[in-house]
Amino acid sequence: MTSNEQNLAVFQTRVRQMILRFQQLKKENEELYEMVDRNEKDIKILRDKLDQQAKDYNSLKMAKMVEITDGDLETAKSRLSKLIRDVNKCIAILAEQKAD
Structure with a gap:
């Protein structure tokens, strides 16, 4: 094996490693985006519940004042x-x- 062939083999190995690493990072990135989307949905649901609870509390407080x-x-x-x-x-x- 000549020096060029060795360099080419090392280069190919490195490229394959980089491709595998890229695929791993791409998969991890997709999972993180999914996690962020789920968390944003959860936050929206919790904010909606909080708003509803605040409205219910104010209504109850007003009803108590009137009663x-x-x-x-x-x-x-x-x-x-x-x-x-x-x-x-x-x-x-x-x-x-x-x-x-």
């Missing part, structure tokens, strides 16, 4: 009256400070 029984109505009125008194006190204090 006031007679006893709750008195409690709500007294709490509202207390808040109004507190706001009036704050306004009076601010007015005094502004006058000084």
Whole structure:
């Protein structure tokens, strides 16, 4: 075997190795793209569920606010009256400070 034939044989071997490595990397790349696609789908599903849960929570919170029984109505009125008194006190204090 001459030097050129040896070089050619080594070159062919290297090319075959590179082709095999390329095929492995190509397969790995396809698997990774599939994994990314699956993960993106999962993320979309989870985001949709989260949005729906947030909507359900807000609806429930709103329904709870609207659902006031007679006893709750008195409690709500007294709490509202207390808040109004507190706001009036704050306004009076601010007015005094502004006058000084």
